[in-house]
Amino acid sequence: MKLHIAVLPGDGIGPEVIAQGVKALKAIAMEFGHVFTFEYGLVGGTAIDAVGNPLPESTLELCKKADTILFGAIGDPKYNMDPDSKIRPEQGLLNLRKSLDLFANIRPVIAYEDLLNKSSLKKKFIKDADFVIYRELTGGIYFGDKIISEDGNYASDSCGYHRFEIERIAHLAFKAAQSRKHKLTLVDKANVLESSRLWRKVLMELAPQYPDVNLDFLFIDNAAKQLVMNPKQFDVILTENMFGDILSEEASVIVGSVGLLASASIGPKYAMFEPIHGAYSKATDKGIANPIASILSAAMLLDHFALFEEAALIRKAIDKSIKLHITTPDLNMKYDNISTSKVGDFIEDFINNPEETNLN
Amino acid sequence: MKLHIAVLPGDGIGPEVIAQGVKALKAIAMEFGHVFTFEYGLVGGTAIDAVGNPLPESTLELCKKADTILFGAIGDPKYNMDPDSKIRPEQGLLNLRKSLDLFANIRPVIAYEDLLNKSSLKKKFIKDADFVIYRELTGGIYFGDKIISEDGNYASDSCGYHRFEIERIAHLAFKAAQSRKHKLTLVDKANVLESSRLWRKVLMELAPQYPDVNLDFLFIDNAAKQLVMNPKQFDVILTENMFGDILSEEASVIVGSVGLLASASIGPKYAMFEPIHGAYSKATDKGIANPIASILSAAMLLDHFALFEEAALIRKAIDKSIKLHITTPDLNMKYDNISTSKVGDFIEDFINNPEETNLN
Numbered sequence A, B: 001m002k003l004h005i006a007v008l009p010g011d012g013i014g015p016e017v018i019a020q021g022v023k024a025l026k027a028i029a030m031e032f033g034h035v036f037t038f039e040y041g042l043v044g045g046t047a048i049d050a051v052g053n054p055l056p057e058s059t060l061e062l063c064k065k066a067d068t069i070l071f072g073a074i075g076d077p078k079y080n081m082d083p084d085s086k087i088r089p090e091q092g093l094l095n096l097r098k099s100l101d102l103f104a105n106i107r108p109v110i111a112y113e114d115l116l117n118k119s120s121l122k123k124k125f126i127k128d129a130d131f132v133i134y135r136e137l138t139g140g141i142y143f144g145d146k147i148i149s150e151d152g153n154y155a156s157d158s159c160g161y162h163r164f165e166i167e168r169i170a171h172l173a174f175k176a177a178q179s180r181k182h183k184l185t186l187v188d189k190a191n192v193l194e195s196s197r198l199w200r201k202v203l204m205e206l207a208p209q210y211p212d213v214n215l216d217f218l219f220i221d222n223a224a225k226q227l228v229m230n231p232k233q234f235d236v237i238l239t240e241n242m243f244g245d246i247l248s249e250e251a252s253v254i255v256g257s258v259g260l261l262a263s264a265s266i267g268p269k270y271a272m273f274e275p276i277h278g279a280y281s282k283a284t285d286k287g288i289a290n291p292i293a294s295i296l297s298a299a300m301l302l303d304h305f306a307l308f309e310e311a312a313l314i315r316k317a318i319d320k321s322i323k324l325h326i327t328t329p330d331l332n333m334k335y336d337n338i339s340t341s342k343v344g345d346f347i348e349d350f351i352n353n354p355e356e357t358n359l360n
Ligand SMILES: CC(C)[C@H](C(=O)O)[C@@H](O)C(=O)O
Pocket: A074, A075, A090, A093, A245, A276, A278, B191, B192, B221
């Protein structure tokens, strides 16, 4: 297969981790005889610094003409600590999601057997936890009208949803549940929010089309608790943009590190693959950033193009690296000095020689 | 001291648990020679069922003329499962908060030494956790404009904040930090929301007035993770209405049961004391509802009137009941059959005979 891939490293640790994702994809191409080409674009704080715009037109063009997109990370505290700054790195990511209509952000959460003891949660609560969050990504309070009064003493954000925005991601979530454990949980705040009541209403209306899926409802406050009290109850969680942001980051405690969670952002025409973690500027260039989320994003990219065997090989390589403690310091209890690129090298080697690679 | 207390049992388990709070207050009055009088009012689903209004005028009047308010719980699934219903139990609570200007909801989270093993979190992560959440309670998306389009295909909620709404609760939170561990964490989503940026800006402006307080900032997604990854890092958390709702319910995993968390809702003129838990209709009238949150709410009420010795005695009684396993099934690992009112009776007895009560 030929794939032209837009690579957007972004800010902070983005460039270091995405380099490992690219490395894994190159190894896969070599091993399976695909032709993957990579073209880099600026986004986020790095793009502001370079050209004054968090999403330069050239980057958007690059994404549109590419077959798909690999994304690194975004954010820079130097912009966030100034609440008056009008231009911010995150606008790059948000505009990209919106411009490419990437409405469904899919975030799988699977506890690795070998990492159960890395969690602050007790083993028995997380062993075999395996669910996926469908987060709406182009609506809600992220994209509603924003108001600041002239005197700067009042500010507001609006959280709105259209029926079609709910329907399209709901269908994806119902279908995901059908291919999994047949359970779909809508998380909302329908006891307070009008927009949540629309979500609930639409879901109830669609439910009869999926008679083999058990649909239930949780308020977001309860869901934030249930997620860490009893994560194994979940199969597919569907929720709006902001609640999905909160729950998926919270869910990282289940897997032991936010450096392990990847996501796919899907739309009718384009798709982008990104770690759920941020730019962690403090860790930049220290070689301590966990590249697994980026490498897993690459695996999700391959799945998207039905390259299932290829994706499975990447996941096998990741499992192996974890089993052998070839991991960055956030996970490592055995070795001191395994850097971001060392982990990437191991995974590359494993892909090149799946039979031979064994450091045991 | 003379106190006339409005008692609003509300829905579900509200009446059962509040009866234990009242029992504790009566025992305190007896023991310390106070005169506490109690007057009951309807609110929530119960009030809708009785008079068609979740906050009858008579209840609001009662609250205004009373010295303070004890609240039970609110919510009834029969209303929430109908997204078209125009009248809902929660409106009773929200209107009450707004009408009485109860802008600061104070939610202490303290891990009980004897209950550390009840949490899904590992002991070492929660032992000695002790923080308090200051949740803004009368602004934000709970009270912003709500829109539904005529055809019902679009719905929105607006999240707005005025500077004065942020300032008044920020001052309380800074002061709380001064009397505690001198750390204040603002939780917001300033990388996305205009309203969050106003919060951040106001907090930065006020900080110089509290030079002995360390102010820091966390995005809500990160905070939801940190709260269960490393809860001991927190001292005072300040946040807007919805984020506070989510974080405080999530925080209940730290103490092992949501049935243990109480809160004070404070305004310039009125104050109300309520468990953070909901109405749990499924548990109604089974005698299994944990009354401790309601009894702790009574203790917070006493603190509010500077009856510190009295409040301390209630807390001592609660500690004792936990130590002796005189607890409802959510916490009990020793006895089978200790009901809501049994726990209340024990605490009453302890208050009446603090020296003698000892079932060991
Ligand atoms: C960087 C930020 C704008 C982003 C979000 O809130 O969506 C991030 O937290 C994420 O989850 O992808």
